[in-house]
Amino acid sequence: MNEIKYQELEPEEQHDLFNKICDDIIEITKEYKKRANESRYKGTKDLTDIGDFIGKAIGQNTCKDEKDLNIWAFDQNSFIFGFQHDYSIHDGTH
Numbered sequence: 001m002n003e004i005k006y007q008e009l010e011p012e013e014q015h016d017l018f019n020k021i022c023d024d025i026i027e028i029t030k031e032y033k034k035r036a037n038e039s040r041y042k043g044t045k046d047l048t049d050i051g052d053f054i055g056k057a058i059g060q061n062t063c064k065d066e067k068d069l070n071i072w073a074f075d076q077n078s079f080i081f082g083f084q085h086d087y088s089i090h091d092g093t094h
Helices: 011-036 047-062 076-091
Strands: none
Touching (some): 011 047
16 A cells, blocks of 8 residues: 655645635535536535535645645545534534
């Protein structure tokens, strides 16, 4: 199994990347929402699509070449942990 090498960013770089990912999530979601509301797609979108939008925005900014641009603060496990943590606060299991 290949070991993933992570690139560490300076705080300012991490801040800029975070903002870029947030902006991309918004833009991707707007585009898919527009498509989902077209008559041929109505009723075919669900919560898994939102996960897809977020994953696409994170992936296109942190894994551009599918291996070398891996940012430690945005690895998959960190994202999943953050999601589960916040979800558990809202569903009362935290």
